[in-house]
Amino acid sequence: xxxxxxxxxxxxxxxxxxxxxxxxxxxxxxxxxxxxxxxxxxxxxxxxxxxxxxxxxxxxxxxxxxxxxxxxxxxxxxxxxxxxxxxxxxxxxxxxxxxxxxxxxxxxxxxxxxxxxxxxxxxxxxxxxxxxxxxxxxxxxxxxxxxxxxxxxxxxxxxxxxxxxxxxxxxxxxxxxxxxxxxxxxxxxxxxxxxxxxxxxxxxxxxxxxxxxxxxxxxxxx
Amino acid sequence: xxxxxxxxxxxxxxxxxxxxxxxxxxxxxxxxxxxxxxxxxxxxxxxxxxxxxxxxxxxxxxxxxxxxxxxxxxxxxxxxxxxxxxxxxxxxxxxxxxxxxxxxxxxxxxxxxxxxxxxxxxxxxxxxxxxxxxxxxxxxxxxxxxxxxxxxxxxxxxxxxxxxxxxxxxxxxxxxxxxxxxxxxxxxxxxxxxxxxxxxxxxxxxxxxxxxxxxxxxxxxxxxxxxxxxxxxxxxxxxxxxxxxxxxxxxxxxxxx
Numbered sequence: 001x002x003x004x005x006x007x008x009x010x011x012x013x014x015x016x017x018x019x020x021x022x023x024x025x026x027x028x029x030x031x032x033x034x035x036x037x038x039x040x041x042x043x044x045x046x047x048x049x050x051x052x053x054x055x056x057x058x059x060x061x062x063x064x065x066x067x068x069x070x071x072x073x074x075x076x077x078x079x080x081x082x083x084x085x086x087x088x089x090x091x092x093x094x095x096x097x098x099x100x101x102x103x104x105x106x107x108x109x110x111x112x113x114x115x116x117x118x119x120x121x122x123x124x125x126x127x128x129x130x131x132x133x134x135x136x137x138x139x140x141x142x143x144x145x146x147x148x149x150x151x152x153x154x155x156x157x158x159x160x161x162x163x164x165x166x167x168x169x170x171x172x173x174x175x176x177x178x179x180x181x182x183x184x185x186x187x188x189x190x191x192x193x194x195x196x197x198x199x200x201x202x203x204x205x206x207x208x209x210x211x212x213x214x215x216x217x218x219x220x221x222x
Numbered sequence: 223x224x225x226x227x228x229x230x231x232x233x234x235x236x237x238x239x240x241x242x243x244x245x246x247x248x249x250x251x252x253x254x255x256x257x258x259x260x261x262x263x264x265x266x267x268x269x270x271x272x273x274x275x276x277x278x279x280x281x282x283x284x285x286x287x288x289x290x291x292x293x294x295x296x297x298x299x300x301x302x303x304x305x306x307x308x309x310x311x312x313x314x315x316x317x318x319x320x321x322x323x324x325x326x327x328x329x330x331x332x333x334x335x336x337x338x339x340x341x342x343x344x345x346x347x348x349x350x351x352x353x354x355x356x357x358x359x360x361x362x363x364x365x366x367x368x369x370x371x372x373x374x375x376x377x378x379x380x381x382x383x384x385x386x387x388x389x390x391x392x393x394x395x396x397x398x399x400x401x402x403x404x405x406x407x408x409x410x411x412x413x414x415x416x417x418x419x420x421x422x423x424x425x426x427x428x429x430x431x432x433x434x435x436x437x438x439x440x441x442x443x444x445x446x447x448x449x450x451x452x453x454x455x456x457x458x459x460x461x462x463x464x465x466x467x468x469x470x471x472x473x474x475x476x477x478x479x
Contacts, residue, residue, distance in 0.1 A: 002476025071435055073462045073474050210464035 005070040009079060012062055016083050016090075019055045020134040023090045023097070026052070027130065027193065030097040031123040034104035034186065042108075045101035049094060056091040060084060075207075082207035086137065089196045089203075093130065096189040096196075103182045103189075113179040116169040117162040119186065125155055126190045129197035136204045148201035149213075155194035162187040226443075226455045230257040232395055232426045233278060233315075238292035240273055240282065240450075247273050249450045250292070255396070255443075260418060260427045262441035262458065264434060266478065270450040271430045275398050278428065279315035280308055296395070313340065316389035320401040322381035324373035324388075329356075329365050332373045332384055336392035351391050358424075359387035360417050379410025386417065390425065397421065399429040403436065415440050434474055438462045446470045 026045055033042035063084050066072065072080060107113075129151050136145035166184040170177055202214045211217070231254035240248035248270045255261050263271040276282045277294060280301060293300045301311055313336060324332050333352045334342075342348070352369065356362040361383040365376070373384055382402060389397055399418075403411040418440045421427060431437050437444055438458060445455040446467070454461065454470040465471045472478050 005476070073434070073438070074465050074471050076475050077463065 005066065005072060005076065008062075008066045008070065009072075009076060012059065012066065012080065012083050015055070015059045015062065016087060017134070017138060019052070019059060019087065019090050020137070022052060022055065023094045024127070024130055024134065026094050026097040027100075027123075027127055030100040030104065031119075031127070033101055034107070035120055035123075037104070037108040039105055039108050042101040042104040046098055046105075049098045052091060052094040056087055059087045063087070075210075078207050078210055082203040085203050086200050089199045093193050093196050096193050099189050100186055103186050106182050107179060113176045115183045116165040116180065117158075117183070117187065119183070119190075122155065122158050122162070122187065122190050125151065125158070126193045126197070129155065129194055130200075133197040133200040133204070136201055137207075140204070140208045142205050142208050145201035145204040145208075149198050152194050152198045155191055159187050159191035226457075228254040228256045228443075231255060232257045232297065233428070234293075234295040234298075235274075235277075236293040236295065238274070238277060238290070238294065240270070240277060241289040241291075242285070243287045247450050248277075251447075251450075251452045253445060253452055253455055255426055255428055257426050258422055258424070259442040260422050260429060260440055261443040261445065262437035263428065263430045263445050263447060264432075264437050264473075265447035265453075266473065267432075269447040271447050272400055274447065275400055275428060275430050278396065278398055279312050279317055280306075281317065283308070309339070313392045314394050315396045315398060316392065316394035317398040317400070318382070318385050318389055318402045320404050322378065322385045322405070324376070324381050324384050326372065326374055328370045329373050329376070329384060330369040333387050333391050335388060340392070355387040355391040356384075358390050358421070359383045360413065360420070361387055377410070379406050379413060382406060382410070382414060383417065386414070386421070390421070394425065396426045396428065399427065401430055401432060404432065411436075434462075446473060448473070 026048065029041055030045045032038065033045060063080050067080060070076075129148050132144055132148040132151070135141065136148060163184065166180050166187070170180050199214070202212075205211060205213050233255040235251055235253045238248055238251045239246060251274060263275060265271050273282065277290060278301075282288045282290065290302055294302060296311070296314060299306075301315075325335060327335070330348075330352055333355050334348045337348065337351060353362060356365060361380060364380060373381065376384060382405075386397075386402075403414050406414060415436065418427060418429070422442075429437070429441065441458045443456065444458045444461045446453045446461070446465075446469075448469055454465060454467040456466070461470065462474060465474065
């Protein structure tokens, strides 16, 4: 009985890691399409989202099956709950990759305008967070998960600065307002991806330690 | 073992050691059972959970070579005290067994058996107690028209509920249940589990079960025993989500051995 369930759990983990690798690839491609103005690559990212959605649904169905058939408890239960949540988070990361790809297509249109902030730097940091979160999942490494969570402050800070820079650029010259708003959206997408990587890392801590660290745990004085 | 504080303990076990001849089966267990709650004892076969349960109403006295050291306090009184009246003890601490064991008498006589041997003769009290006990055991509607039929004509699930009615008819403080559902089909099991939930309004229940999902469903607290030691004791919802002890974790997730 337990051996059977362990096989199922290993299979769930394999599926999740495959999804994670796929999503990481989409993010990388979306950012590359944006930085190089590669419309074809952006279209590929856009077109591939249905595949991610399918993987997400299949994994969720597999999780529900294991819950119903094996009724896991303790570490096994936390494992499946975290997989369900991370599955959802990864699918949303992929959605943001699609959003970035769409903006890449918009920005590669007629009016060319330089980004008022360093997209590459922010994207690099977010991709690093995502990689760290997934590595912490593979290795059940809560130290790495906690380090991932700390990086989110840097991403948030960058987004705030980017907002100010975009605002300045719009104030300086209204001609390029569309493009600048697209750039602001991209900063926002990357910032949200950082949040989702943080969620994944938090779920790794829950899975391993059984401790819910989201929102700093249950607040005692409300 | 992490300390689990219990409010209003009805039954308190202090440093209980139990021997079958020279071999010790329980190695100094300390545990307290809170009033009007359900506590499940879980653990692998041979871990001592049934032995421990049977110490709570001195059922083990029936085994010649057995010996008990330590204390079991019922409302502060050590039940192993020489002055203990065993009949009175078993009235206060009732028991329901794995296999239902109705007497070869009528349903009615089964329920009032405890009252009769306590010397009660009041017919109206009998009638009243039969009705309340059978209602309490969720059996009344099924048997009210055939109270004087033999109890042996009931289904397995009904017999087990009759045994529960018999246990509650003498108004005990504590009900011990030793695998009460292991011989029942899923529907009867669900019925008895539902009943346990109702009985906890009035009684303190200690249940031994091999079925961990059952322990998780019916109990407020769970104690995990292994090789005669209490390994972990805590709130059921915590123990099944985040056990503190590695052995508990390994047992409940089926990774044992």
